[in-house]
Amino acid sequence: MAAVVPASAAVQAHTAASCYKQSGTHWVCITPGAFCPAAAHARYGYAKVTKSKYKCTYKTSDPYWRWRRA
Helix, strand or coil: CCCCCCHHHHHHHHHHHHHCEEECCEEEEECCCCECCHHHCCCEEEECCCCCEEEEEEECCEEEEEEEEC
């Protein structure tokens, strides 16, 4: 049986995803701590809310590429 997602949650997820995009050599509207795509590896991005600078980095202690404070 498939899980039912409330319409408001689906709209919010789509709105957040549509904000996240590449702009030249950096990314805009990222979510700090979130996974980052392969195209963003070792690149910089700016947080959606605070506009702070983050970098997509990999750490062996947390073996995933994530947006971390630059």
